[in-house]
Amino acid sequence: MAKKAKIGVLGASGYTGSELVRLLLRHPRCEIALLTADRRAGQEMRSVFPQFSHISLPKLVSIDGVNWAGAGLDLVFCALPHGTTQDVIKRIVAAAPAIKIVDLSADFRLADVSAYERWYGHAHRAPELQKQAVYGLVEVHRRTIRHAKLVANPGCYTSCAELPLIPLIKAKAIELSEIVIDAKSGMTGAGRAVKETMIFSEVSEGFHAYGVGHHRHMAELDQEFSAAAGREVIVTFTPHLVPMNRGILSTIYVRGKRGRTPADLHAILSKYYAKEAFVHVLPFGETPQTRHVRGSNLTFIGVANDRIEGRAIVVAALDNLVKGASGQAVQNMNLMLGFLETMGLEQVALFP
Amino acid sequence: MAKKAKIGVLGASGYTGSELVRLLLRHPRCEIALLTADRRAGQEMRSVFPQFSHISLPKLVSIDGVNWAGAGLDLVFCALPHGTTQDVIKRIVAAAPAIKIVDLSADFRLADVSAYERWYGHAHRAPELQKQAVYGLVEVHRRTIRHAKLVANPGCYTSCAELPLIPLIKAKAIELSEIVIDAKSGMTGAGRAVKETMIFSEVSEGFHAYGVGHHRHMAELDQEFSAAAGREVIVTFTPHLVPMNRGILSTIYVRGKRGRTPADLHAILSKYYAKEAFVHVLPFGETPQTRHVRGSNLTFIGVANDRIEGRAIVVAALDNLVKGASGQAVQNMNLMLGFLETMGLEQVALFP
Amino acid sequence: MAKKAKIGVLGASGYTGSELVRLLLRHPRCEIALLTADRRAGQEMRSVFPQFSHISLPKLVSIDGVNWAGAGLDLVFCALPHGTTQDVIKRIVAAAPAIKIVDLSADFRLADVSAYERWYGHAHRAPELQKQAVYGLVEVHRRTIRHAKLVANPGCYTSCAELPLIPLIKAKAIELSEIVIDAKSGMTGAGRAVKETMIFSEVSEGFHAYGVGHHRHMAELDQEFSAAAGREVIVTFTPHLVPMNRGILSTIYVRGKRGRTPADLHAILSKYYAKEAFVHVLPFGETPQTRHVRGSNLTFIGVANDRIEGRAIVVAALDNLVKGASGQAVQNMNLMLGFLETMGLEQVALFP
Amino acid sequence: MAKKAKIGVLGASGYTGSELVRLLLRHPRCEIALLTADRRAGQEMRSVFPQFSHISLPKLVSIDGVNWAGAGLDLVFCALPHGTTQDVIKRIVAAAPAIKIVDLSADFRLADVSAYERWYGHAHRAPELQKQAVYGLVEVHRRTIRHAKLVANPGCYTSCAELPLIPLIKAKAIELSEIVIDAKSGMTGAGRAVKETMIFSEVSEGFHAYGVGHHRHMAELDQEFSAAAGREVIVTFTPHLVPMNRGILSTIYVRGKRGRTPADLHAILSKYYAKEAFVHVLPFGETPQTRHVRGSNLTFIGVANDRIEGRAIVVAALDNLVKGASGQAVQNMNLMLGFLETMGLEQVALFP
Secondary structure, eight states, rough: OOOOEEEESEEESSHHHHHHHHHHHTTTTTEEEEOOOGGGTTTTTHHHHHTTTTTTTOEEOGOOOOOOTSSOEEEEOOOOOOTHHHHHOOOOOOHHHHHEEOOOSSSOOOHHHHHHHHSSSSOOOHHHHHOOOOEOOOHHHHHHHTTTEEEEOOOHHHHHHHHHHHHHHHHHHHHHHHHGEEEEEOOGGGGGGGGGGGHHHTTTTTEEEEEEOOHHHHHHHHHHHHHHHHHHHOOOOEEEOSSSSSSSSEEEEBBBTTTTHHHHHHHHHHHHHOOOSSSEETTTOOOOOOGGTSSSEEEEEEEEOOTTTTEEEEEEOOOIIIIIIHHHHHHHHHHHTTOOOTEEEEEEEOOO | OOOOEEEEEESSSSSHHHHHHHHTTTTTTEEEEEOOGGTTTTSSSHHHOOGTTTTTOEEEOOOGGOOOTTSOEEEEEEEOTTTTHHHEEEEEEEEOOOOOEOOOOTTTSSSSSSHHHHHHHSSOHHHHHHOEEEEEHHHHHHHHHOOEEEEEOOHHHHHHHHHHHHHHTTTTTTOOGEEEEEEEEOOOGGOOOGGGGGGGGHHHOOOOOOOOOOOOOOOOOOOHHHHHHHHHOOEEEEEESSSSOOEEEEEEEBBSSSTHHHHHHHHHHHHHHHTTTSEOOOOOOOOGGGGGGSSSSEEEEEEEOOOSSSSSEOOOOOOOIHHHIIHHHHHHHHHHOOTTTTTTOOOOOOOO | OOEEEEEEOTTTTSHHHHHHHHHHHHHHEEEEEEEEEEGGGGHHHHOOOOOGSSEEEEEEEGGGGOOOOSOOSSSSEOOOOOOTTHHHHHOOOOOOOOOEEEEOOSTTTOOOOHHHHHHHHSOOOOHHHHHHHHEEHHHHHHHHHOOEEEOOOOOOHHHHHHHHHHHHHHOBBGGGGOOOEEHHHGGGGGTTTOOOGHHHHHHHTTOOOOOOOOOOOHHHHHHHHHHHHTTOOEEEEEEEEEEESSOOOEEEEBBBBOOOOOHHHHHHHHHHTTTTTTHHHHHOTOBHHHHHHGGOOOOEEEEEEETTTTTEEEEEEOTTIIIIIIHHHHHHHHTTOOOOOOOOOOOOOOOO | OOOEEEEEEEEEEEEHHHHHHHHHTTOTTTEEEEEEOOTTSOHHHHHOOOOOOOOOOEEEEGGGGOOOTTTTOOOEEOOHHHOTTTHHHHHHHOOOTOOEEESSSTTTSSOOOHHHHHHHHHHHHHHHHTTTTEEEEEHHHHHHHTTEEEEEEEOOOHHHHHHHHHHHTTTTTTGGGGGGGEEOOOOGGGTTOOOOGGGGHHHHOOOESTTTTOOOOOHHHHHHHHHHSSOOOOOOEEEEEOSSSEEEEEEEEEESTTTTTHHHHHHHHHTTTTOOEEEEOOOOOOOOBBBTTTTTEEEEEEEEOOOSSEEEEEEEEOOIIIIIIIHHHHHHHHHHHHHOTTTOOOOOOOOO
């Protein structure tokens, strides 16, 4: 049997951290060698996430206590809050340059450090590392990811907008000035942070938009859409919160360019994703539900006619913790470590 | 003390029916004199809706058994399925022309009977009554409603789109060709119908769009928006289902016309609704949540800047069973019977 | 028109506080004259609870800033956390002895201050006031409540166990050593506190027991059951959390004494509550659902045969924020101020 | 590579059917060779369960059209409604005696056909097959299951009561006359049946008991508990519905016999399950949550002190569709076909 890769998960007490552990436990080529969680250091993983009660896992440690040079790690997932991550990764790279890194935070997603500064309100603290970072949307950047040392895993909202839109933008099939993305997310998209707005009674039995007009995910969308178009693209994007745990659904309103019909757009997407394991385009006119990708690494995409001639409605659904975070991260790892891309990610959705 | 009006509720075993009963029980000028429910005829209301277990109410009867001429009713609410209602109302009007009627179905909402035929697939069976019917969106048609004999209560989705949009269309403040309405509804919008798609496990923990590109509510929107604009208006409208009981939220994307900014649109709406008891415009930049109008007859409207210059995002929220159905119906009744418009509708939202 | 009583609500930024405001807004004899919320002092109520956006209410102030002697208040509701309340009430009583008080915390529920010390881990800081406090379960202590200056409003779990059990205990109809109370509560029972265990994703789509074997509500049960029995009674009680906002359901297992059958127990309860407005006993064999009392001040009680001869299953349901807290408190206020007991509490459940 | 077993799933359009498909798709030694669904015959699995949209599966056929003798099946799962199953299995056994069968219905669970008749209201139609049927609670009947041709998979409620109680009963550690099982289940326990009581708005935001005093699962409990005790045992059992999809939690009240303390009971359970892969006993005093076993084949069991001396509270949690149905069924299959017992069932819970 092939030797297993030694994997670390930084930030194992959050939801993307526990989701990484869930996926890695069924990955035949990985061994979980390190779990960090600063505020829970010294505790067992089972006291933080009782679903692992019956499983033997490394004890949680603090990041500062890790001997990076001596840990023998092949790859580290950073599931830490935005902002602190760049410092942590700088230290890891300095101490153990051979360790590959998949970062699930937003810290290395923006290639343009001045864009980072504009959106996040402070100068980037590892601009030299930013140059090496590769944006980890596998279906778009697969080739560069294979040779990357540091991959910036995309955001969940952005994945659910980029996967349906980038092929259409690349094909010059839609008007770039009229794209409206109305996005809806389950609560785990906000992580395990403890805020009044996240407690059950503030979330259940209700629905609302938030960050209307000024959500940080827009920076990522701007970057990827502009790269796909070869010129600046700015879209309208509104996020909403759904009283559910997992899932993002994007309802996207577009107008076909140069006579492209909704069926043409469907054909472009179908062809683009024909050989992809994790993106599936439904028959024309059908649209997806988040529940049917829950727990899986899949994105389902549908295209339908709008009633207004020449306009189409594109709907995409994924699980924000899997294809929108930890599953995508494992997919990136598989490429970086030379494993089969689908390894450990074969799970079908848990529905109902 | 003033004499109480005698009220009938047809279709009392459905959700809009029970919601009418809930509201009428606290209405100081109404007495519930008749409750019908064909399949439950002979049963007590409490066996169909146990929340009334402690209250004395008329026994459920079948519509066919009612002696309309002798019932002494002042007003009847029809909370029956679309399609059958027009026959029932024709019979009531023939037997007892003095009875006023508020119809909660879609049967009398389209003034143009050929539009009805196109959208519903059969000729209207009471076209002469359609001529008398008044569209019951109080804040827009208050004056004609006061003298109406038959009021067609608006749909829930349409109310939540018309209230924010009609003032803007009337003011010629927005581009009519670029309106996108992304609407989200709780499950009671689909009534108490028993279908596989409505069972708990098919609805909870998930989110999806439906009727993409071809929902019947569009006919109503076309009618009211075109009337407001003085010319044909067709909008993009996509309904979605939220795993919650009550509430509709519309996220509406518009572009200001002739230099109107989002703040200008906000000012138009604020002025239009300044004296209304049931429509409240939030401060500029704030957007509403469905949970904060739950159980009340209120509509909350917010307006925010889109990041794209000249475009605004308008968000409206209401309770589909109250302002979107039975509360609106009671508001119509209040006008038709000469009561104070807010009577029986003073309830604040039940949150959490 | 009769003069309105001037009412204060201390702790208006919590759920029992907002629920008091909801109820008082429809109470014909009350005026909300004071709202406190220390951490939100200076803010409008609408910024803390947007459901009041359209309503004019006093600005939130801090408790320390209130001039009790000059405020002209008739009655104050204390909806403050356990522990701090006794100090606050001591100060109010010292400064303005005429103000009547309904305390929704646990601070004055235990007549025996040594029991308080045992369960809460510190000496009671207002033992002299404790002597005047009346336990506010109206259906049991109505007469003393009428003349009380300080009423300790019962807990939500305890109300839902005491209402079904006290009449049976008083009637000596059940074995006292075999009472098992399996209780289930919605999340608002835990208030608006911000803890990891209360965030949406930790609560939805799951069910669990907590405080197994050692929940503080037991002290209150011991007191009231022992008083009813005339000797010490200790029961088994297990609370659980249901992924819903409102509602408590108690499933209670009892054995009839001296040949009392389940039907006999049902008869005892039916008779005891025959004239009560807010406690309704269902027909024998039927059991209640929390959703059918949601938002109302009702308790529904059902009794059914266990399959084991001589044993009965008693099920009670109430809304923890209404009959389990703020509705009960208003009911107490109505008695203390000489109003009709049902005033402001006529609302039927909001279902669905 | 070892040859794959050819597997059939009868009733693939229900939830236990789709769950079998989900599990079998990741089972390295199984091939799904047959899927039946009478009312959906001729359709693709993806039109009934869109989570399989991207996967190639046999088309749905009707049971009557299957050529059992020629199908080459090794094992068939029957996920059909109670009552019809016995006829279907009789025909399969007659046509193809070599096919092994795991039946997920209640039809073959009661060894005593007169008990079946009493609880189900009609004579058993395959009493000769009943004699061969083995009750498939693996942790209790593993040895006989290995050689069985027909296994009756236990019910979900019963599994969640038998796993914690049978070891205690076998050890003669608890009083048999005082066992109270208060059970709570998610909605998928009721299957995909379309009834008014199952639609979202009748289930969400509420909690209730049902079948109080007379639930059919009791027959199974009687059988297994009496077998473990060596004499007749009758328990109190009340099922409740939780507004969630998956999960059963049993709160069980017992009294230790001959001085057995709760800690003793914990020790008995810990020892009994020490080597089991799918039953995990938590540290003394901790109790489980359903969400932490969601989607996995695990049962978590906790034991705590009751406040009444000598009494214990035992809490068990499992996923009703996995360990309570399809996972248990695959575990049975693994034994019957000689595979590793845990094969295809390694999945950790999907939380959150």
